[in-house]
Amino acid sequence: MSKRALPGKRLEISLDQNASISLYKQLYERLRSEILTGQLEAGTRLPSTRVLSSELGVSRNTTALAYEMLLLEGYIESRVGDGTRVAHLQSEQSFRGDQHTTDSSETPQAVLARRGQLLIKESSSEEFFTDRANQSTSAFRSGQPDVAAFPYEVWARLVAKHTRHSLQAVSCYQDAQGYAPLREAIAAHIGITRGVHCSPEQIILTAGAQGALDLVARALLDPGDLAWVEDPGYEGARGALLVAGAKLVPVPVDREGIDVESGRQLCPKAQLAIVTPSHQFPTGVTMSLSRRLALLEWARETQAWIIEDDYDSEYRFSGRPLEALQGLDNARRVIYIGTFSKVLFPSLRLGYLVIPTELLKGLIATRRIIDRHLPLLEQLALADFIAEGHFARHLRKMRGLYRERRNALIEALTQEFGEMLDIIVPEAGMHLVAWLPEGMSAQRVVQQASAHGLHLLPLSQPSQRPFQRDGLLFGFASASPEELRAGVKTLALALGKM
Known part of the structure; x- marks a missing residue:
């Protein structure tokens, strides 16, 4: 039954004749x-x-x-x-306005599912890795390569060539695994440089390492499944697991890498573990051989999967890069992840998975549901970039630059702070860790540094457990030696005001 019409009322409305809106x-x-x-x-x-x-x-x-x-x-x-x-x-x-509002300042927890709420916490450091035009200095930014040193002229030529001659031939839907010649080039490269045993048919191209983590978590985990994560560890890995509905088991990391025995005690029957054995994020340690063998033995015994995130091991500063954990795996329990974001430029968003053959059908089916396949033009250009030798030359050049910058940062930190900081000298990668004295708040240091235009990450931020002794993460790849030295002097000035 319709409601009875209410009597009319005088409307108290005023209009602004000078407003821009009609x-x-x-x-x-x-x-x-x-x-x-x-x-x-x-x-x-x-x-x-x-x-x-x-x-x-x-x-x-x-x-x-x-x-x-x-x-x-x-x-x-x-x-x-x-x-x-x-x-x-x-x-x-x-x-009714007294019950709900659409005020953008309202917390998203009111409308998000539980997983979405958890992801807000896990992505708290995202702005630290995101390029921002108003940043006053590039010193100490982690995860950011020196994009100014990339050979853009060569890249532009390759992209233009394929735009003119190749796009029409590949404009229909493509293989979900990715461009076959690029997968062939990747298999050859990582077989020689990383000791990864695979064929091109075992490779799936992804949207960076993050896309690879997301794909694996979706395909291998059911809601409620248990997964080991390094603690401290990469927040993006935790986020991918949370999206899949997994329950995280933080396993401590020490100077030999993930503590497998602690993991066994905490949760012996986890479905998978995500690790960064070549250059642990964020501590920078390399997983010892004994720990690698222990981790592989655990996976073999429990039929768990090991996700090896090999995000920046191409940059090793002494000797030959350590071979990947995947190369030691005789039980086919390791899934290897590589990325071009750190070695070329982040916005390229190209990474890859190397997976055991028995998982191929399931992961390819999952990939088709998510996004079918990646855009193809960059894959065509990258295949030629590798085949023509530009990739290997770029890697050699950047290793020399980053070694020089790492050494400049260590020297400057030692000169300014002496024994106050316990500096962990990395043999690979694009960042280092400096531990603070006990009782010194890393969060306060970060706040003071931020007030002086510096962007640091406290080691406790990507950690699930409190630290008795906190530390700072210093990126060195995206800044020149002069910028790093100036940044250290600015940091010393900032700490002097604490």
Whole structure:
């Protein structure tokens, strides 16, 4: 049964003749707001367009246009001989302003699922890795290669070549695993440089290492499954597991890498473990051989999967890069992840998975559901970039640059802070860790540094457990030696004010 029409009421509305928004739009928005908040109740008779235009001192066209918009959107009803009334809105009470608002400052927890709420916490350091135009210095930024040193002229030539000659031939849907010549080039490269045993058919191209983590977690885990994560460890890995509904088991990391025995005690029957054995993130340690063998033995015994995130081991500063954990695996329990984001440029968003053959069908099916396959143009260009030798030359060049920058940072930190900082000298990668004295707050150091334009990450941030002794993560790849030395001097000035 319809509600009885309520008597009309005088509308207390004022319009701004000088505003940039038109008068009819002002009137429409004011009436719409009063209807949604319940100030104009359903069934209330509104004044005619002629009467309202007279009351407001505007033309009748203005009121007629506002009413027409409200009528079209269902906020008002109009019948010949019955006038214009506020419509009976469905779920009227849900629009009441005293119950819900759309204020953008409202916490997202009110509308997100539990997984979404957890991801907000896990992505707390995202802005640290994101390029921002207003950053005053590039010193100490972690995970950021020196993009200025990339051979863009060569890359542009390859992209242009394939844009002109190749795109039409590959414009239909493509192989979910990725461009076959690029997979062949990757298999050859990592077989020689990383000791990874695979064929091109075992490789799936992904949107960076993060896309690889997400794909594996979706395909291998059911909600509630248990997964080991390094502690401290990469927040992106934890996020991928949370999206899949996994329960995380933080396993401590020491100077030999993940503590496998602690993992066995905490959760012996986890479905998988995500590790960074060649250059642990964030501590920078390399997993010892004994720990590697112990981890592989655990996976073989329990039929668990090991996800090896080999994110920046291409940059090893002394001797030959350590072979990947995957190369030691005789039980086919290791899934290897590599990325070009750190060795070329981050916005390329190209990474890859090397997976045991028995998992291929399931992961390819999952990939097709998620996004079918990656855009192809960059894959075509990258295949040529590797085949023509540009990739190997770029790696050699960047290893020399990063070694020089690492040494400059260590020297500057030692000169300014002496024994105050316990510096862990990395043999690979693009960052190092410096431990603070016990009782010194890394968060306070970060705040002081930020006030001086420096961007540091406290080691406790990517950790699930409190530290008795906290540390700082210093990226060195994206800044010149001069910028790093200047940054250390600025940091010393900032700490002097604590």
